[in-house]
Amino acid sequence: MVPFSTLIRTASQEQHTEAETSAFMGDLLGGRLGLEAYVRYTEQLWFVYRALEDEAGRLADDPVAGPFLRPELARTEALERDLAHLRGGRPGRAPLPATAAYAGRITQVRREWPGGYVAHHYTRYLGDLSGGQIIRGTAERIWGFARRGDGVRFYTFEEIANPAAFKREYRARLDAIPVDEPEKQRIVEECRHAFALNTAVFRELGEEFAHGA
Template identity: 50%
Template sequence: MSEPPFSEVLRNATWSSHESAEDESYLKALMEGRLSAEAYGEMVAQHYFAYVALDNASKALADDPVAGPFVFPALYREEALVRDLETIYGSGWRSRIEPSMPTRTLVARIEQVASWPGGHIAHHYTRYMGDLSGGQFIRMELQKIYGYQRDGGVDFYRFDEVGSLPRFKNDYRARLDALPVDEAEKQRIIGETRLAYQLNTEVLADLGRVMRAELAA
């Protein structure tokens, strides 16, 4: 029997980590429309710090033979996140936000693996493939709850320049399948993807504390 493609191996090996991320109570409360726009903004703010690091790491690897095929300017999120933060918090948004401890840890890890192409791909996959998948469902729910449409609020989840998302995701998976690395490196990428999920889940768990404070008030 032929080996399953790496995109499938990676997905299957990390799907239980996905379930832990998806199950976070902050996301559930958010999707149920129980949080204020400011409490939603807390997640947007944490995304801002993580994506500045992720986008920068990606840009620096544009010419790398392994990570280069995953560098797509259409995925960069910093500008969209700034528009969302301006919409939620107004022009003084920058002084309203700061990275949480779990976000600092995530950012440090993204920066640490910026010189390891496989490690960067792990974080890239965990975030962008998620934003292009479940993220689209999240966007539709947030639009219904907060009334955001275009030009700020949920632009983070909009990938207008990517074109067809199913086609893009298939192409992304084909790039994972064609990774020019050996089996040991593939296993390291799987390990780093599990860590990426864990670090992202810890950011959400911390947002759960913010949420409980708001719901208790």
């Protein structure tokens, strides 16, 4: 049997690559966009992570989702510190339509389907621990944020001393997830859906900053 952590990674690779190579993210990482684009992206993340983390404690005893609820992963407070530095407080505007749809789906599965919640948890937090560090480094270099300071605290996991070991442990939890094969396939499909929702956010941000604002 293929380990579930391998299955979920390989089955969603196409959608993952599409999200990573979006025009908006390419322009942001390439230094072709201004600070405002980074701030707008950070605002969208706040809506997404509030959906992930609000009331998530209710899943603590759930046999499927509970093992993944690690306090050292929580990002909402870090995002609010970043936004206080970047914008003076929480987002002053409503989320983009794609962001609202993304956060809405996370809220739905958080309340109704633990396996679906795990799919979104996986796509977000393991991405933050991996590719998110590239964004942090770029932001520090281009806009002069202090290393791991305000403005990039979202990407700084101060309570995770060894990210590589943490990711191995996370994948072991995926491999041990107590669901049958049909449910695993449903989780994989939700993982693909999560990447598609994320890509839609990038698409709308790209339209907003189409002229390099």
